Amino acid sequence: MISVGRIAELWRYPVSSVGGEKLDHLDVAATGDAKAGAADPALSGVPGSRSFLLFDADTREPAAPESSERWRKALHLVSRLRPDGMAEIGFPDGTWRPADAPDLEDRLSAHFGFSVGLAETRGTGGNWPVVEPRYKASPLHILTTASMEAIRASDPASTLDARRFRPDILIQTETPAGFVENDWIGRRVVIGTLEIQVTEGTKRCGMTLAAQPGLPEQPNILRSILRGNRRNLGVYADIAVPGRVTLGAEVWVDA
Template sequence: MEQVCWIEEIWRYPVNSLGGERIASADLIETGVIGDRRWAIVDRQTGEPAAPERDARWRPALFLSARLQYDLPEIQFHDGSWVPVDAPDIDQRLTRHFGFDVSIRPYEPFSSDPSDTKVVARHRYDVSPLHLVTSSSMEWLANLLGEDIDCRRFRPNIVLNTAGLQGLEEKAWLGYRLLMSEATMLATEETKRCGMTLIAQPSLSENPDILRSILRQNRRNFGIYASVDTAAPIAVGDPVLLERAQIEP
């Protein structure tokens, strides 16, 4: 085992495409951080989930935030109010924010009861349990662009402080196991980036050069995905150990 970094930040995104919440600790389960990306906003007419990276009418999603409260998300609107997703007027509020007919739906039913007919959302892509970025990768990109990089551009679950390392160090971890406290995970693949990286959001302006640089310098990859081997709590400050024995396919 070799300590390669430590956990600097943990993020959870209760509602896909909305701003997330920075948390001090999280419980990891097989599907990732509990409460992460379990809900979606959708076009009520078509049922299609939000896609800010390719449809400009969804870009106001980045100016809403979501947090988990008592197992259900709440959404923060421009007036500062936090509204639970089961509030009677939540769809009307979202519709006013976006300017077209919008609803919020869970990706999974609330219960296993077959009589539960609540409408659910469809995932637009294969969901990876965890997304990780490193401080050395953000420094690498910052040097290319000549400006600081905010991790919110990449919506990671875990930001790893790799002080003393340079460049895209996490690429060398693919196929190896990472240990964070009692939790273990397997680094599986690099993360293909999309237009979400360049979209404006609170305190961050639109910047197409971010995606252009990643495309030119690393074939559109930035950060890595990981699957959870051993479920357990993690916390900011936990050391991260790399198991230097590649996992057989």
Template sequence: MRRVGKIKELWRYPVSSVTGERLDEVSVSATGMEGDRRYALVDAETGIVAHPERDKRWQKAVFVKSRTAPSGAIEVHVPDREWLHVEAPGLIAALTAFFEFPVEVRPYERSAATVEATSFAVGRYDVSPLHLLTSASVDHLKSLHPAGNPDRRRFRPNIFMDAESDVTGFAELGWIHKPIRLGDLDGTVIAPTKRCGFTIIAQKGLENDPEILRNVMKFGARNMGVYCAPDATGVLKVGDAVWLL
């Protein structure tokens, strides 16, 4: 068993495609983080879920925020507006004004809970219970593109791991199919994370930078970070050690 790092940050995205919330600890299960990707932005006229990497109309989504209130309710913040409950009457109007086309927030509880209202996004995240990214990968990308800023927020990990000094390069790409321990929780690294145009989109403090994706494609075969599947239910905390078994 080899210690490869420790959990530096935990991120949850209650509404997919928008900026999520940073946590100190979170419950997880075989299907991923509790409360992750519960809702999605949708084009109200077509019913198509937001894809900022494919459709420029959605690229402003990174300036919208989502969080989980103490009550468990999901809240959304549109720039220059107050936080609104996901079912608040004014949220649709605020989103539509911000994006300049009709936008709704619809529930998405993974395919296990699919009903007519959620079928538009069935299976979108089923392959990816937990997305792990190491500081080694971010540092390596910075060395390949010194003028750029490969901030971890570009890659939207659930777990951002501070790597041990002997973990270098796109190290986690070599962990596929290997057992991993996150704190007290065992699991398996199941797949590499294939990157898309979302990584280059401008957001707060970060400029649009196509070289980010070009270097991931050239040196990582378009992959950076990995997906992990927990074996059981447990709690992850910032500071938990990460072991490769």
């Protein structure tokens, strides 16, 4: 195996389409690995990530900030998990509301300007409705600083931040700017006790160009990804061996 870099950032996103929380470690679960914290036997990856979504309370359609202007305000919300596992949503005024707060839907509706509810993406026995996600979430999403720098090289004015791309794991690489993850597809990656198999590139959508706190709207970012790497930035992976990854851990890829 060859060393390709170290873990720079780790993220979890309890509510889909909403900002997440930066962590110092992640315990990544394998399919059906209930002891590792997977909430659903059909799910592997980061426990608790994207377990909730926002939806239109009148149409029951899930939030789609990548294609609908009225949902762009989702990018100005954040989410986190409490120690007891309850998801919370943070609002621009600095207040937080747990997923089971009686006034949460009123707060969400006031934020968006239309009726908005919170739903689970899979049934776990809670009191929330279950709404089918717009897409099937991959178990793990990985991005490198080399790929981000490749985008910056094509548009030096870009304000790049991992928050635009919603990775679970950001890897700091020492290689020149370039889409290095492309070469990992089909290969094994080992980080600490975690082993994964890289499966495919990550197709990008309109969320990458949208404004969010501290990041302006920048349409050229998506154009650069389209031209430079056929709309891919980062990679998806399946879990081969569950394990813990921590900030600063070395990342190894099969030679």
